[in-house]
Amino acid sequence: MSQGWDPGGGQGYPPQGGYPQQGGYPQQGGYAPPPGQGYGPPPGPGQGAPPGGAWPGGGAPNPPGRGGANGGFGRFMGGIVVGGVISGVLSMIPLLNLLNCCFCLLNIGGVLGGMAMHLGRAPDDKMSMGEAAGFGAAAGAIGGVVMSVGGVVMNFALGALLADLYRSISPQLAAQFGASAAAGIFAIPVYAVLFAGFGALAGVLGISVFWKSRQAGAS
Amino acid sequence: MRSAAWLRALVFVAGALPLLAHLAPSTAALLSQVFSTVCHQRPERTIQLLGADMVVCSRCAGLYAGAMLGALWPMPRALFARLRPALLAVTALAVVDVALQDLHVLPVGHARRLFTGLLLGLTPAAAMSRALLDEARSARAEIA
Numbered sequence: 001m002s003q004g005w006d007p008g009g010g011q012g013y014p015p016q017g018g019y020p021q022q023g024g025y026p027q028q029g030g031y032a033p034p035p036g037q038g039y040g041p042p043p044g045p046g047q048g049a050p051p052g053g054a055w056p057g058g059g060a061p062n063p064p065g066r067g068g069a070n071g072g073f074g075r076f077m078g079g080i081v082v083g084g085v086i087s088g089v090l091s092m093i094p095l096l097n098l099l100n101c102c103f104c105l106l107n108i109g110g111v112l113g114g115m116a117m118h119l120g121r122a123p124d125d126k127m128s129m130g131e132a133a134g135f136g137a138a139a140g141a142i143g144g145v146v147m148s149v150g151g152v153v154m155n156f157a158l159g160a161l162l163a164d165l166y167r168s169i170s171p172q173l174a175a176q177f178g179a180s181a182a183a184g185i186f187a188i189p190v191y192a193v194l195f196a197g198f199g200a201l202a203g204v205l206g207i208s209v210f211w212k213s214r215q216a217g218a219s
Numbered sequence: 220m221r222s223a224a225w226l227r228a229l230v231f232v233a234g235a236l237p238l239l240a241h242l243a244p245s246t247a248a249l250l251s252q253v254f255s256t257v258c259h260q261r262p263e264r265t266i267q268l269l270g271a272d273m274v275v276c277s278r279c280a281g282l283y284a285g286a287m288l289g290a291l292w293p294m295p296r297a298l299f300a301r302l303r304p305a306l307l308a309v310t311a312l313a314v315v316d317v318a319l320q321d322l323h324v325l326p327v328g329h330a331r332r333l334f335t336g337l338l339l340g341l342t343p344a345a346a347m348s349r350a351l352l353d354e355a356r357s358a359r360a361e362i363a
Contacts, residue, residue: 091256100257103282103313103339129350133226147256183249190236190253197233197286200226201343208302208346 075125076118076135083114083135084142087195091147092154104198110143111136111202112210119214126216132207133200140199144191148184155181223351227290230344234287237280241269250274266329277329278313281336288337289344299349306346309338 087110091097099105115135119125127135159166159181166174207215237254240247251274254260258275266277273280298305313335319325320332 097256101259104257128354129347130223130226130354133347133351134222137226137229180252183252186249187253190250193229194233194236194253194257197230200230200347201286201340204343204347204350205306209306212303 073131073134075122076127076131076138078121079114079118080135080138081114081142082117083111083139083199085146086110086113087139087143087199088146088150091143092150104195104202107140107143107195107198108202108205111139111199112206114139115203115206115211119211126214127207127211128216129204129207131216132203134203136199136201136203136206137196138199140202141192141196143199144193144195145188147195148188148191152181152184152188155184223355226351227348230347231287231290234283234285234290234340234344237273237275237283238268240274241271244271247271247274254279264327264329264332266333276332278317278332278336281333281338282340284333285337285340285342286344287340289341289346290348292341292345293348293352294342294345296349299346302342302346306342309335309342313339 087107090106090110091100097106100107115127115132118135119127159177162177163174166177236250240250251260254274258279260274260276262272264276264278265272266280267273275283294302316325316331316335320327325331
């Protein structure tokens with residue numbers, strides 16, 4: 001995984017002749033892959049990249065945004081999840097989460113981190129600006145959900161620990177704390193939309209400022 | 220092509236969220252709690268809208284309004300061709316304004332805060348709209 005390009009989110013790359021249904025293998029009696037090999041990547045360096053790491057014709061085998069086994073949005077899934085988790089977990093940390101007051105910096109950082117991971121793992125892959133925005137939106141939405149769900153869990157866990165203390169001080173305070181924790185559940189979709197929106201803008205920012213050379217169609 | 224519309228709608232809705240507190244006051248408490256994690260909400264830096272304090276400060280209000288407008292208005296191609304310097308310029312403008320204000324060189328000015336925030340939200344959102352429109356157009360042309 002460290003070298004070459006990960007086709008189709010780890011689905012493997014078909015042999016040069018194509019899949020059996022496409023006429024690459026004899027049809028009579030059906031074709032079974034050799035034992036223990038399946039339709040995995042051909043042997044050699046990287047995950048299916050030809051020797052030397054370059055694809056004939058240059059660039060990625062499938063242009064971005066064109067779908068297919070290798071060019072679909074699914075190839076970003078690893079980066080999206082990592083970016084979202086980084087964004088969500090950092091935004092849950094007390095004091096550090098104050099950085100979100102500066103243009104949602106932790107969310108933007110999480111999205112950029114996910115993009116950096118994807119582009120680092122797939123050195124031949126390029127990303128259109130629309131794909132970058134979609135990447136950011138998906139990572140941001142995951143980040144928002146992770147942060148808000150984590151907050152709710154922490155609130156309820158803390159609430160259970162502090163329930164007796166609150167009740168001994170003031171029953172109203174305990175009720176207020178409970179209401180605040182419950183409101184956190186309703187906030188989950190709001191956080192998801194908010195972080196997704198900012199994430200989309202972070203994706204645009206990332207591909208046009210930090211990884212301009214990796215932008216599909218950029219000169 | 221449909222995903223382009225969804226993305227623009229998503230950015231528009233995210234930008235419109237602070238306004239929702241004024242349009243549907245029953246959501247104000249929830250939205251205020253949500254935005255407290257992404258904005259300091261200091262009263263002296265917050266403007267009033269329809270007789271109530273906004274749930275975000277004036278710079279964030281500009282940022283959200285800019286994102287909302289940018290989702291509707293694709294950036295002109297001439298400016299889109301210079302997106303990188305444009306993004307760096309609007310970011311630098313906002314950072315300089317934050318620094319001058321917090322170093323007490325300039326007083327807190329809502330108009331300035333709104334304007335720098337607006338540019339910061341508008342630029343990436345309008346660029347995204349332009350890119351999504353152009354990509355959808357070229358995809359349609361390829362199909363045809």
